[in-house]
Amino acid sequence: MGRTLAEKVWDDHVVRRAEGEPDLLFIDLHLLHEVTSPQAFDGLRQAGRPVRRLDLTIATEDHNTPTLDIDKPIADPVSRAQLETLRKNCADFGVRLHPLGDVEQGVVHVVGPQLGLTQPGTTVVCGDSHTSTHGAFGALAFGIGTSQVEHVLATQTLPMARPRTMAITVEGELPDSVTAKDLILAIIARIGTGGGQGYILEYRGSAIEKLSMEARMTICNMSIEAGARAGMIAPDRTTFDYLRGRDHAPQGEDWDAAVAYWETLRTDDDAVFDAEVLIDAAELAPFVTWGTNPGQGAPLSASVPDPASYEDASERFAAEKALEYMGLTAGQPLREIGVDTVFVGSCTNGRIEDLRNAASVLEGRKVADGVRMLVVPGSVRVALQAVEEGLDKVFTAAGAEWRHAGCSMCLGMNPDQLAPGERSASTSNRNFEGRQGKGGRTHLVSPQVAAATAVLGHLASPADLSDTRTPAGVR
């Protein structure tokens, strides 16, 4: 019987397989950041163990880093201490680090792909659940806890029970107004936050094949929000073209050998998935969340659902709690929900295409009075590219704040936070209670919806903006 993409990559990394034991998998790339690594390095020190493969390990600073005044000492002493701990650990053990101020610094899941380190058929881990992002390249990539970070540092392997596989097939044409973010939000709403639990998802079908690498990363990034261990997309010409010429992409004969291998990384026609979900791309529309988990979403044209409409008692209770926390009432049209803050950035939507998409909506328009809009590039490289294209000017001319790279308001570990009761439209990945700041309320949206929402001050799509652009020549 044929094998799925996930099974092929898995099988190629089995170091040891024994009856009654989890497989021992080799890890090709280990990404580190300041938040989930300190206790792992401490563990190595206590046991007197070195980092086994420094050449497969790389670190950056992202979760705590400020997005203003990055040339000054970090104001929060606890954040500063955590960054200093990472610097000391990397220096002591010899790990390559891109700290704040370095041209390769940025959100760890933006940095890996742009350096060309994330490659098809590799295993990628990081102490961060959004490691699933790297699956867009046909890599098997998953988030791990700190004990596993220590395990990989010490052994370059992980014992793992083999997950099941689920195909998410998206056929047809996505309507013009529908982005990868809308698609993944719709998928999570359909299968639920636990729907992918125990599975590696493979996104496939004609609508997926047409997506750019950046859009594919947005999709795979949020696999974890459906509860999945990982999400993958088979590598193809789009993947190879993205990788060619990047710093760490294979060169010369190695490139040819790599492509020959990468081309084998497709699910065989006779392979069988443990579960399958079929989505009709043409039926999708811009999608936003109304609740406090990423599965509580609906098309922008819909209204806040009535909790009483849920048959499942636990879902009904969750919806009641969510509406209470979000300060919403059943039946309220989603388009009428006003926001205080718009955040464009994160490992979900902080890459150059995302910034281009937001800027294309904002160009010639203004952020509504009383709305604060933060644009936080996913990495320094993304920021430099945006500046080269003049996108920063588009954002600042519209009244948005152009910031330095990092995780920023996605999780508010740095000063970029919502105040209690404040409401945001955010291109990030989690609308959990307090995620963006204590008492903050989050609606997850695409970059285009974020920009349109900033202009109108309420949840909106670019189609709602027909007459808000300042005509050429008028200031």
Place this chain on the structure above:
Amino acid sequence: MEAFTAHTGRAVPLRRSNVDTDQIIPAHWLKKVTRDGFEDGLFEAWRKDENFVLNRPERSGATVLVAGPDFGTGSSREHAVWALQNFGFKAVISSRFADIFRGNSLKNGLLTVVLDQEVVDRLWELTEADPTAEVTVDLEKRQVLAAGVTADFELDENARWRLLNGLDDISLTLQNEADIAAYEAARPSFKPQTIQA
């Protein structure tokens, strides 16, 4: 890791689904660089409400958390497990756990037990009606016991063996050094490297 064989204690019924790790331990606590001192951050936002179940005096000293489905979703932060343990929890029962949280819990000796929602409902009813009711989680027998409740649970034999013996995963893996070295020697040259080794 501390070995886990069986534990008996009073329970905290938490009637919430999708308890994400941001609720279990908010992000600002993640700046700490130790594995301890997280107890005050556990469910920090919800504990501001004096009626929140964890704040009730009759729940003081309870060691078994009985939660709704999809417990531990979201962030991979192991701090969520440390916070539960620092607070005093020995076991968590739910009908479904997020994968990463479950993995983290079993690596730290916090036993996460999957039971049918119908059994969880009975445990909720029992422990809400009688806060002194004790719940036993027996890993040797793979069984949860409480007044009127006897429920078997599954846990793969390998994970169970490691928990019962409090074994260190890294030491176990390093026993396979020859296999790891052989795999490394056979890796293709086109695989990416972060630095020239």
